[in-house]
Amino acid sequence: MKLDKETIIVLSICFVLLIIWPYLFSVPKQPQPETQPQNIESKGKAAPSDSSISPAGANGKELKKPEPVNKEPLRTEEIKKDASVQKTEKTGKSEDEIKLPEIPDQIISNDCISFKINPAGGYVSSIEFKKFLTTDKKKTITLNEDFDPGALSFSTAGKLKTTSLECLKENENTLKVTRGFRNEAGRDFTVVQTWKILEKYKTDYRIQIINSSKEKLSVDGIRVSAGSIIPVLELSGDYFMMETHCISTCLENTVASKSASADKPFEELQENAASWIAVSNKYFACILKPETPFKKGEGNVLRQIIKTMKDEKGKEKSYSSIETYGVIEKIELEPASEASLGFTYFSGPKELALVKEFDPKASEIMYLGWAWFEPISQGFLVALIWLKKFCGSYGLSIILLTFIVKMIFWPVTDRANASMRKMQKIQPLVQEIKTKYKDDSQKMNQKIMQLYKEHKVNPLGGCLPILLQIPVFTALYFSLNGAIELRQSSFLWAFDLSRPDTIYTIPGIELAINPLVILMAVTMVYQQHLTPSAMDPMQQKMMMIMPLVMLVLLYSLPSGLTLYWTISQGISIVQLLVNKRIDEKEKSLEKKNA
Numbered sequence: 001m002k003l004d005k006e007t008i009i010v011l012s013i014c015f016v017l018l019i020i021w022p023y024l025f026s027v028p029k030q031p032q033p034e035t036q037p038q039n040i041e042s043k044g045k046a047a048p049s050d051s052s053i054s055p056a057g058a059n060g061k062e063l064k065k066p067e068p069v070n071k072e073p074l075r076t077e078e079i080k081k082d083a084s085v086q087k088t089e090k091t092g093k094s095e096d097e098i099k100l101p102e103i104p105d106q107i108i109s110n111d112c113i114s115f116k117i118n119p120a121g122g123y124v125s126s127i128e129f130k131k132f133l134t135t136d137k138k139k140t141i142t143l144n145e146d147f148d149p150g151a152l153s154f155s156t157a158g159k160l161k162t163t164s165l166e167c168l169k170e171n172e173n174t175l176k177v178t179r180g181f182r183n184e185a186g187r188d189f190t191v192v193q194t195w196k197i198l199e200k201y202k203t204d205y206r207i208q209i210i211n212s213s214k215e216k217l218s219v220d221g222i223r224v225s226a227g228s229i230i231p232v233l234e235l236s237g238d239y240f241m242m243e244t245h246c247i248s249t250c251l252e253n254t255v256a257s258k259s260a261s262a263d264k265p266f267e268e269l270q271e272n273a274a275s276w277i278a279v280s281n282k283y284f285a286c287i288l289k290p291e292t293p294f295k296k297g298e299g300n301v302l303r304q305i306i307k308t309m310k311d312e313k314g315k316e317k318s319y320s321s322i323e324t325y326g327v328i329e330k331i332e333l334e335p336a337s338e339a340s341l342g343f344t345y346f347s348g349p350k351e352l353a354l355v356k357e358f359d360p361k362a363s364e365i366m367y368l369g370w371a372w373f374e375p376i377s378q379g380f381l382v383a384l385i386w387l388k389k390f391c392g393s394y395g396l397s398i399i400l401l402t403f404i405v406k407m408i409f410w411p412v413t414d415r416a417n418a419s420m421r422k423m424q425k426i427q428p429l430v431q432e433i434k435t436k437y438k439d440d441s442q443k444m445n446q447k448i449m450q451l452y453k454e455h456k457v458n459p460l461g462g463c464l465p466i467l468l469q470i471p472v473f474t475a476l477y478f479s480l481n482g483a484i485e486l487r488q489s490s491f492l493w494a495f496d497l498s499r500p501d502t503i504y505t506i507p508g509i510e511l512a513i514n515p516l517v518i519l520m521a522v523t524m525v526y527q528q529h530l531t532p533s534a535m536d537p538m539q540q541k542m543m544m545i546m547p548l549v550m551l552v553l554l555y556s557l558p559s560g561l562t563l564y565w566t567i568s569q570g571i572s573i574v575q576l577l578v579n580k581r582i583d584e585k586e587k588s589l590e591k592k593n594a
Contacts, residue, residue, distance in 0.1 A: 100165040108175050110197045113347060119167040119177045122193050123150030123225070127347050129284070133488070134236045135496070141236045143286065143347065147228040147323065151286065152205045152345060154193055157221025158184050173197040180212070187213040189333075201348025202358065207341040211333040220330040223301075224343065226288035228323035229279040231260075238283065238487065238498065247302045247324050248278040248365050255364040260304050260320040268302045277324045280365050283484040285350050287362055291342040294326030301325055349484045352381050369478035376475035381483055388485070395491025398480065398564050405476060406571040409469050413572070417579050420531070422457045473568070477561060486560045497560035514555060516562040521551040523569040530576040 103119040114128040127143040134141060144151050164180035174196045182188050192208040207224075211217040231245045232238040246257040251272040258268070276289040304322050331339050346358045356363045368377030380401065387397035406413075429451055437444035452459060480486065486497040494501035494516065502512040524547035554562070 098163060100162060101167075103165065103167045106167060106169055106175050108169070108173050108195060108197055110173050110199070112200050113197065115175075115195060115197065115203075117175055117177070117195060118150065119175075120162075120165060121149060121153070122177055122179060122191070123153035124195065124227070125150045127151065127227070127286075129348065132236070132284075132349065135238055135488075135499075137488075141284070143229060143235070143284065144227050147321070149225060151225055151227030151347070152193075152195060152203070152288075152343070153223070153225045153325075154191055154207055155223045156183075156219060157223075163188065164190075183217075183219075187211075187215060187217050189213065189217055189219070201346055201354060203345040203347065205343040205345055207343075208338060209331060209333065209341075210338040211335055214335050216335065217333040218330065219333070222328040222331065222341070223325045224288065224290075224328070224341075225323065225325035226277050226279055226345075227286040227347070228321050229281050229284065229286060230321045231319055232282045232284075234319045235281065235284070245281045245320065245322065246279075246365070246367070247304075247322050248280065249302070249324075250275045250277075250359075250361050253361065255361055257365070257367075258302055260322045265303075265305050267304075274326055276359060276362065277326050278362070278365055279322050279324055280350065282482070283350055283487060284348065285346065285355070285365055287346040287355075287358060287365070288326065289344045289346075289359060290326065290328070291344075292329075295329050301327075350482075351484060352378060353385075366482060368482050369475060373471065373475045373478055376472060377479040377482075380476050380479040384479065384483065385485060393491060394486055394489040394497055394560070395494070395563065398491075398497075398560060399567050401476070402564050402567045403571065405472065406568060406575075409472070410575065412468060413575060414579065416463075417531075417576065419458060421579070421583060422455065423459065426451060426455050426457060476564065480560050480564055481558065483560075486558070489560075491559075491563070494559040494563070497563070498558050500556050501559035501562070512556075514559075514562075516559050516566060517551065517555055517557055520554075520562050520566045520569065521547045523566055523573060524550060527569050527573050527576065530573060530580065 100120065105125060106117045106119060108115050108117065109128075109130075112130055114130060115124045116126040116128075117123070118125045124144060125147075126145050129141045129143075132141045133139065149155060160181040160183055162179055163182050164178070166178040168176045168178075170176060174194065176192060176194045178190060178192045180188060180190050189212050190210040192206075192210070194204075194206040194208075196204045196206075198204055205224075207222075209219060229235070229245075245260040247260065248255055248257040249272075251274055253275075273293040273295065275293050276287055277294065278285055278287040280286070302322075302324050304320050328341060333339060344358070346355070346362070348354060350366055352363060352366060355366060363378065364374070366374070366378070368374050368381065383404075384394070384397050384401055387400050388394050391397060391400060430448055433444060433447045433451065437447060451457075483498075489497045491497055493503055500512060500514045501516045502514055504513045505511065506513070525544070528543060528547070557565075
C-alpha cells in the first residue's frame with residue numbers, strides 16, 4: 001500500500017507521542033518517610049532505631065538530619081537494638097535479614113607462630129610456623145589450611161543464629177571476638193572468644209558465655225577443636241619413613257593413640273574424660289588442654305577424612321587428614337550471669353623440651369619407639385641436643401654420641417668377641433664329635449657339653465652381651481629417627497640429616513646415589529669378615545648375603561641414621577682389629593713358650 005503525505009505525518013506524530021508519553025504523564029515520586037528503616041550498608045551496619053526520629057518528622061514537618069553512620073565496629077548492644085527495630089517496623093523485614101560486619105581475617109603472632117583467625121566463624125583458620133620451611137625452602141609450614149571449622153573454635157549441639165559481631169585486636173598477639181547468638185528456644189546470649197599467643201608455641205584461649213536473656217539459659221554440647229594435621233610428606237615434603245600420624249587422648253593419666261592411614265575415613269567417640277587431646281605427625285603437633293577435663297560419657301571426637309592431591313608427576317594420590325575436638329559439660333546460666341572456659345594450646349614442633357614443658361604426659365606423642373624404649377630414647381635425644389651445643393653440629397653430635405655409647409659397651413662387646421674366638425678354636429673338635437656320634441644325638445650333645453666345660457667355653461657367651469646392647473642401640477635409632485632437630489641440618493655432603501644423603505640421581509632409571517648407606521653396607525661386609533664365627537661354611541655364606549639385603553632394605557634410610565650405623569660399625573671394626581692383634585700376640589707367646 002502506498003502511503004500519502006498526510007498518513008506519514010500522522011504516523012510520525014503517533015510514534016513521537018508513544019515515546020514521550022511516560023514522561024509527560026508520570027506521577028511524581030513521593031519522598032520516603034524517615035520512619036522506615038535505612039538500608040544496611042555494605043559493611044553490614046544496621047539501621048538507626050526509632051529514637052533518632054523527632055515527632056515533627058512524623059507530622060510531615062521538617063525532619064531532623066540523621067546522625068552519621070558510625071564507622072567503628074558495632075557493639076553487641078547496638079546491633080541487638082537495631083535488630084529489634086527491624087523486626088517491629090512496618091516493612092516486615094525478619095531477623096534473618098540482619099547483616100553482620102564483613103570483618104576480614106585477623107593475624108596475631110609472636111616470633112615463632114602466626115595465627116590467621118576468622119572472626120565471623122570464630123576459629124583459627126591457619127597456623128604458620130615461622131621458623132620451619134618446606135623441604136624446597138620456598139615457604140613456611142602452615143597447619144589447618146582447608147579445614148573447617150578450624151582450631152580453637154566454638155560450636156554447640158544445637159543450631160545458633162548469629163545476631164551480632166564485633167572484633168577487637170588488643171595487640172599483636174591478642175584478638176577478642178564478641179558474637180551475639182540466638183538459640184532454637186529464642187534465647188539470646190553473647191560469646192566472647194579471646195586468643196592470646198604466649199611465649200614460643202603456647203596459646204591461651206578463653207570462651208566467655210554471657211546470658212543476655214531474662215530467662216535461664218542452657219548451653220549443651222560445646223565443642224572446641226584442636227585442629228587438623230596431615231602427614232609430613234603432604235605437609236612439608238619431608239621424607240615419609242616411619243610416619244607417626246596419630247590422634248592422641250590423655251585419659252585418666254594414660255595416653256591412648258589411634259594411628260591414621262589413607263585406607264578409609266573414620267569417626268570415633270571417646271567415652272572417658274580427657275585431660276587433653278592432640279593431633280600430630282612425625283614432626284609437628286597440636287595439643288588442646290582444658291582447665292577442667294573434657295566431658296565424660298560422649299562427645300570427644302576422633303575423625304579422619306581422606307583427601308587427594310597430585311604428586312610431582314600429576315597423578316592423584318590419597319592421604320589422610322586427622323582432626324579431633326573435645327566436648328564441655330553442659331552449662332546452666334541464670335539471667336544476667338556468665339561462665340568462663342579456659343584452654344591452653346600447643347601448636348608447634350615435637351621438640352622434647354617444649355612438649356614436656358606443656359604437659360609431662362604429652363611427651364608420649366613423641367613416639368620414640370615402643371613404651372619400654374621411650375625413656376632411653378628420650379635420654380639419648382637430650383644428650384644429642386646437649387652435644388650439639390658443645391660441638392655446633394648435629395652430624396658431629398651423632399658421631400660423638402655413638403662413640404660414647406660404644407665405649408660404654410666396649411667391655412661387654414670385648415667379652416662377647418673373646419667367647420666367640422674360643423668357640424672358633426674348638427670348632428674342629430666339635431665337628432669331630434658330630435661326625436663320630438652322628439647316629440646318637442643324645443650322646444653327641446653330652447660330649448659337646450663336656451667339651452665346652454673342659455675348655456671353659458659358654459656357648460651363649462657371645463650372644464648374651466650382644467642381646468644386652470640391642471635395647472640401647474634400638475632406642476638410639478628411634479631417638480635419631482624421630483628428632484625434628486635433625487630436619488634440614490646438614491653435615492658434609494648430606495644437606496638434610498632427616499633425608500637420604502643423595503648426591504646424584506641417575507637419569508632414566510631415577511636411581512639415587514646415597515654414599516653413606518653404601519659405605520654402611522661395605523663396613524658390614526668387612527665387619528663380618530673380621531668377626532669370629534663358629535658357623536659352618538654354608539651358614540657363613542648365607543650371612544655374607546645379609547649386607548646386600550640390608551643395603552636394599554635401608555637404601556632410603558635418613559642420612560642421620562646411616563651416619564650413626566656406619567660410625568657404630570666402624571668402631572666395632574676397630575675393636576675387632578685390636579682384639580685380633582691381641583690374639584696374634586697371645587699365639588706368638590704360646591709358640592715361644594712351647
